[in-house]
Amino acid sequence: xxxxxxxxxxxxxxxxxxxEEVARELGLDxxxxxxxxxxxxxxGPSRLGLAAMxxxxxxxxLYPDGNAFYLKQKxxxxxxxxxxxxxxxxxxxxxxxxxxxALLVPGAEVxxxxxxxxxxxxxxxxxxxxxxxxxxxxxxxxxxxMLAAITPNTRVVFVANPNNPTGTTAxxxxxxxxxxxxxxxxxxxxxEAYIEFLNEPLDLLPEIRxxxxxxxxxxxxxxxxxxxxxxxxGYGIGHPDFIAALEKIRQPFNINSVAQAGALAxxxxxxxxEKTRKINSRGLRLYARTFRKLGxxxxxxxxxxxxxxxxxxxxxxxxLQKLGVIVRPMGGYQLPEWVRITVGTPKENKRCLxxxxxxxxxx
Numbered sequence: 424x425x426x427x428x429x430x431x432x433x434x435x436x437x438x439x440x441x442x443e444e445v446a447r448e449l450g451l452d453x454x455x456x457x458x459x460x461x462x463x464x465x466x467g468p469s470r471l472g473l474a475a476m477x478x479x480x481x482x483x484x485l486y487p488d489g490n491a492f493y494l495k496q497k498x499x500x501x502x503x504x505x506x507x508x509x510x511x512x513x514x515x516x517x518x519x520x521x522x523x524x525a526l527l528v529p530g531a532e533v534x535x536x537x538x539x540x541x542x543x544x545x546x547x548x549x550x551x552x553x554x555x556x557x558x559x560x561x562x563x564x565x566x567x568x569m570l571a572a573i574t575p576n577t578r579v580v581f582v583a584n585p586n587n588p589t590g591t592t593a594x595x596x597x598x599x600x601x602x603x604x605x606x607x608x609x610x611x612x613x614x615e616a617y618i619e620f621l622n623e624p625l626d627l628l629p630e631i632r633x634x635x636x637x638x639x640x641x642x643x644x645x646x647x648x649x650x651x652x653x654x655x656x657g658y659g660i661g662h663p664d665f666i667a668a669l670e671k672i673r674q675p676f677n678i679n680s681v682a683q684a685g686a687l688a689x690x691x692x693x694x695x696x697e698k699t700r701k702i703n704s705r706g707l708r709l710y711a712r713t714f715r716k717l718g719x720x721x722x723x724x725x726x727x728x729x730x731x732x733x734x735x736x737x738x739x740x741x742x743l744q745k746l747g748v749i750v751r752p753m754g755g756y757q758l759p760e761w762v763r764i765t766v767g768t769p770k771e772n773k774r775c776l777x778x779x780x781x782x783x784x785x786x
Contacts, residue, residue: 429551436541439751445744459765459775460751462587462617462728464650466702466768468685469695472651475688476681487680494678494687498658501690504631507663510670511678515616515644515657519546522579522612522640524672525665527552531578536564538589538756540614543581552578562722562730563591566601573609580605583614585621588756588763590724595625602627602639610665612640616657617726619648619696620703628660637662645682647727648696649689654682703727706766713776717785728765733783736762742782748775 439460446453467473495506502508512518519542527533527550535543537559547554555577557569564582573580582601585592593601605611618624630636640661646652656678659669689695710729714721720732733739736759740752743762751763764775 429549433548434541434545436545437755440744440749442749445749449745451747456747456749457767457771457774458749459767459771460749460763461652462647462726462765463652464647464699464727465766465771466650466695466699468650468653469689469692471692471695472649472685472689475684476654479681479684482680485680487676487678487683489675491678491683494683497687497690502628502660504628504660505663508631508660508666510659510661510666510673512657512659512673513677514646514655515614515642515659516542517673517677518640518642518657518659518669519543519581519612519614520549521659521669521672522546522610523550523552525668526578526610530576532574532576534569534572534577534580536569536582536586538562538586538758539581540583540587541755559589561591562589564593566593566597570601570604573606577606577609579610579612581612581614583616584624585617585724585726587614587616587726588728588751588753588758589722589730590726590728591722592621592725595623598625602630602636605638607638610638610640611636612642614642616642616644616647618643620700620726631660631662634662637665640665645686645689648699649686649692650695650699651682651685651689654679654685656682656686699727702768703766705769706772709769709772710764710766710776717780717783728763730758730761730763732761733779734760736760739779739782743775743778746778746781748778750775 442453442456442458491511495509499506523546529551531552532555533547533552534555536557544554555572557572630639640659642659644657714731722730736752737754740762743750753761
C-alpha cells in the first residue's frame, strides 16, 4: 500500500493516562488513584445531563439526529446566534480537523504559538501544510509577533485563550486588536475551550452575530466546565458561509444521541457551572500558595490546570504515579522540567500536593 507521505512524520497525540492503565501497570487499586492529567471536571458530569443521558440510553438502537436540531436551537438561543452559525464536532478536536479539510493543502501555512495545543501541529502535518511556530512571550502568545508571521501563504492562525498547556491569556485589549488585524483571507481559529473559567472574557459573539468577521471561528466544548469529556462534544461558532463549508465535510451522525441529550440538558445546569468555577478558583489559589511556599516556579493560570516546574518532569510524573496520582508530563510540549496538574476537588488537590512534596523531598 502507498501510505500518504504526510503520515511518515506525523506526531501522535499522547493523552493523559487512564486510571485503569496505571492501576494495571503498577498493581494499584484503581479506587485509590486520582487523575489530574486531562483537565477534566472533578465534580463529574452535570446531574441534569446525566439524567438526560440515562433516559436516552433506551433509544440507542436508533440513529441520532444527524443535524442535532434541538441542541443547535438551544445552543444558538443561549449564545444569541442562529443555528446556521454553529458546527458540532466529536469534541472541538474534530472541528479543528474540519478546518484542515476546508483550508489546508501542501504549501499552505498555519501560524501557532510556541507551547500551543498539540492538536494544531498534528492537523497541520496531516494535510501537508507548513507549521509556523512563533516564540512565546513569558510562556504566552506573542500576538504582535504572530501577526508579523502571517504571509500570503497563511491560511489559518490558531490562538487558544486561555492557552493549553500554559493557562495563560491575552488581555482583552490585545486580543481585540489582534482579531481586527488578522487579514480577511486568513481564518482566525480562536480556541475558547476554557473560556468559562475566565471572569471577564472578551466577548466576540457580536462579531459573529453581525457577520463583521467572516474569517473568525470560535471553538468551544462541553468537555470542561460541563463535565462531559467522555461524550466528546464540541462546537464552532462562525459565519454561516464558512459553517456551511464545514458541514459539507462533517461526517454524518458525528454527534451521538447520548452526547446530544447530555449537552442539551447540561446547558440548563447553571448551578453545576458555578460550583465548578468556585471550586476551581479555590484550587488554583491553593496550588499557587503552596508552590510559593515550596519555592517552585509556576505559571499563573486562568484555566482549570496549572503548570509547575519540578526539575525532571518525567521522573516526577512517574514517581507520582506510584503514589496513585496521575499528572501530565510536559516533555511533549518542549517543557521537560514541568508538569501540568488539573485542579481537582479539595481532597484531591491536598493529596496531590502532599505526594509532590514527598517526591521532591520536601516533606
